Amino acid sequence: MKYILLLLTLFSVNAYSYSNFIGHGYTSCLNCHFNPFGGGPLNDYGRVVSATAISSTALTPKSWDEEKVAYMSGFLFRKPKQEWLRTQVNYRGFRVVRNPGSSENEEAKWINMQLDGRVILKFGENDKFISVLNYGYAPLPSETPKGTKSSEWRSREHYVGYRFTPKFGLYAGLMDKVFGIKVIEHIAFSRVSPQVTQNDQVHGLTAHYIGQDWELGAQGFVGNLSQDADLRMKGGSVMLEKTVFGIHRIGASVMSSQNEYLKLLSYSAHTRLNLKEGSSILAELGQTNKKTENGSDDTTARFGLLQTYLRPWRGLYFLANIEYFNRDIKQDDYTLRWGPGVQYFLSQRIELRADVYDTRSFATKSSTRDSWMYLLQTHLWF
Amino acid sequence: MKYFFFFVLILSSCQDYNSNSGDKGRYGPVELNESDPNFSKAYFILQDRCVSCHDHKHDRWAEFKSNADWVADGLVITGQPATSELIVRIVNNGQVSSNMPPSGGSLPDAEYNALVKWVTEIP
Numbered sequence: 062m063k064y065i066l067l068l069l070t071l072f073s074v075n076a077y078s079y080s081n082f083i084g085h086g087y088t089s090c091l092n093c094h095f096n097p098f099g100g101g102p103l104n105d106y107g108r109v110v111s112a113t114a115i116s117s118t119a120l121t122p123k124s125w126d127e128e129k130v131a132y133m134s135g136f137l138f139r140k141p142k143q144e145w146l147r148t149q150v151n152y153r154g155f156r157v158v159r160n161p162g163s164s165e166n167e168e169a170k171w172i173n174m175q176l177d178g179r180v181i182l183k184f185g186e187n188d189k190f191i192s193v194l195n196y197g198y199a200p201l202p203s204e205t206p207k208g209t210k211s212s213e214w215r216s217r218e219h220y221v222g223y224r225f226t227p228k229f230g231l232y233a234g235l236m237d238k239v240f241g242i243k244v245i246e247h248i249a250f251s252r253v254s255p256q257v258t259q260n261d262q263v264h265g266l267t268a269h270y271i272g273q274d275w276e277l278g279a280q281g282f283v284g285n286l287s288q289d290a291d292l293r294m295k296g297g298s299v300m301l302e303k304t305v306f307g308i309h310r311i312g313a314s315v316m317s318s319q320n321e322y323l324k325l326l327s328y329s330a331h332t333r334l335n336l337k338e339g340s341s342i343l344a345e346l347g348q349t350n351k352k353t354e355n356g357s358d359d360t361t362a363r364f365g366l367l368q369t370y371l372r373p374w375r376g377l378y379f380l381a382n383i384e385y386f387n388r389d390i391k392q393d394d395y396t397l398r399w400g401p402g403v404q405y406f407l408s409q410r411i412e413l414r415a416d417v418y419d420t421r422s423f424a425t426k427s428s429t430r431d432s433w434m435y436l437l438q439t440h441l442w443f
Numbered sequence: 444m445k446y447f448f449f450f451v452l453i454l455s456s457c458q459d460y461n462s463n464s465g466d467k468g469r470y471g472p473v474e475l476n477e478s479d480p481n482f483s484k485a486y487f488i489l490q491d492r493c494v495s496c497h498d499h500k501h502d503r504w505a506e507f508k509s510n511a512d513w514v515a516d517g518l519v520i521t522g523q524p525a526t527s528e529l530i531v532r533i534v535n536n537g538q539v540s541s542n543m544p545p546s547g548g549s550l551p552d553a554e555y556n557a558l559v560k561w562v563t564e565i566p
Contacts, residue, residue, distance in 0.1 A: 201460050202460075203496075205460060205464065205465075211458060211459060211460035211464065212458075212459075215459045215460075216459075253462070256461075256462040256463070258461075258462060260459065260460055260461040260462065261461045261462050262459075262461075284463075285458075285459050285461060287458040287459045288458045288459060288461070288463070288464070289458065291467065292463045292464065292466055292467065293463075294463055320463060320466060321466075321467075321471075322466040322467055322469070322470035322471045323463065323466050323470050353469075353470035354470050354471055354472065355470055355471060355472055355473055355487075357469070357470060357487035357490065357491065358469070358470065358487070358491060388551075389551065392551050392552075392553055394549075394551040394552065422549050424549055424550075424551060424552045
C-alpha cells in the first residue's frame with residue numbers, strides 16, 4: 062500500500078486546461094500551466110489563481126484573507142519549502158446517464174475518468190528548466206478494438222522543457238498535440254475529428270513563442286512510442302493565436318499526420334472572446350481530410366464548436382454548448398449536439414459540474430430522435 | 444529496487460490506447476471472400492458503423508467477409524431488405540424503439556441505401 066501511495070504522490074496530471082479563463086484576462090495558458098499550450102499540472106501561480114480568483118469562498122473560513130487562501134493553495138495546504146519539486150494528484154469521475162427516463166434504453170454508470178499523479182522538477186531563473194511526469198489511470202472505452210494491447214494505467218505526459226528566454230521555449234517528450242481550442246469535453250467533435258482527445262498525446266518536439274500580442278506553437282511528432290510502429294501517427298502541427306482588441310484571441314491551426322493506414326490533414330480557425338468578469342465565448346470551425354489505406358473512409362469532415370461561459374459570481378459558471386459535425390462534406394447529413402451545463406468550483410481543489418447533451422442527426426430525408434445524456438462530474442485535485 | 448523494476452516492466456509491457464489503436468482493422472488491407480461489388484461497399488459501412496460493438500462485445504461481424512456469412516447468421520435474407528433484421532433494425536427505418544446504432548444518430552442516406560441495395564441484389 063505504501064508503494065501505491067508513493068506512486069500517487071510522485072506521479073500525476075489533469076489532462077485539460079480551461080480555455081474559457083480568457084474571461085479572467087488570461088490569454089495565454091503559460092500563465093498558469095507548465096505546458097504552454099495548457100493541460101497538465103498547474104504552476105504555483107496557476108494554483109494561486111485557482112484559489113483566489115476561480116474558486117468560490119463557500120468553504121473558506123471567514124478569518125482567512127486572500128493571502129492566506131493563496132498560501133494554502135499548495136500541495137500540502139501550504140507553500141512548498143523548496144523551489145525545485147512540485148507534486149500534484151488529480152481525480153476526475155462522473156456519473157453518465159444515457160437516454161434518461163427511457164424504460165428500455167436508459168443506461169447509467171459511474172466512470173472513474175482520470176486518476177493521475179504528477180511530479181514536476183524545475184530549476185533556474187523563472188523555472189526555465191522543467192521536467193514533467195504525469196502518470197495515472199484512464200479507463201479503456203467500451204469500443205476498444207479487439208486484440209488491442211492496452212493498459213488502463215498510462216503516462217499522460219512526460220517531457221522536459223527549457224525556456225531560452227521568457228518568450229521562447231522548447232519542449233521534448235510525450236505531450237498533447239498542439240491544435241485548436243482545448244476543451245474539457247473529450248467527446249467534442251472538434252477534438253475527436255482531428256484526433257486530439259485526452260488519449261492522443263504524442264512524442265515529439267514542441268516550440269513555443271509568445272510575443273507582445275501573439276503566440277505561436279510548432280510541433281513535430283513521431284506518434285506515441287508505446288504503440289506498435291504501424292499505428293504511430295507521425296507529423297506536425299502549427300498553431301498561431303493573436304490578441305485582438307487587447308483582450309480577445311483569434312487563432313488558426315493546421316496539422317498533418319499519418320500512420321501506415323491513415324493520413325489526416327486537419328485545419329481550423331478559432332476565437333476566444335473575453336466577456337469580462339470571468340465570462341467568455343469559445344468558438345472553433347474546422348475540417349479534417351482523411352485518406353485511408355483501404356479506401357474505406359476517404360472523406361473530409363467538418364466540425365464546429367460554440368461554447369459560452371457566463372459567470373454570475375465567483376466560483377460559478379453557466380455553460381451553453383453547441384456542436385456541429387458533418388462526417389463527409391460531400392453529403393448533406395450532419396449531427397448537432399447541444400446542451401446547457403453548470404460548473405461550480407466549490408473551493409480550491411473541488412470542482413463540481415453538470416452537463417446535459419442532446420444529440421440529433423439530420424439526413425436529407427430524415428432525422429433521428431433526440432438522444433439525451435447527462436453527466437454529473439466531480440473533479441478533485443491536490 | 445525490485446518494485447522499481449516491476450513498475451518498469453508494467454510500463455514496457457503494454458501500449459497506450461488512443462484514437463489510432465484500431466486503425467489496422469478499420470483502414471488496413473482486407474481480403475473479402477466475395478466478388479459482389481455491393482458487398483465490398485456494405486462491408487466497409489458495417490465495419491465503420493457497427494463493428495466497434497458488434498464484434499468483440501456481442502458478435503463476430505468483423506469475420507463476416509462474404510454474403511454467405513451474413514445469410515447464414517440469419518441477419519440478412521437474400522433479396523428481402525424489408526424483412527432482414529440487419530436492415531430493419533437500422534435507426535433510419537424509425538420502426539423499433541431499440542434501433543441501431545443506439546446513439547450518435549442515423550446513417551447517412553447514401554450508406555443506408557447502399558446496405559438496402561446490397562441485400563436486395565445479393566446474387
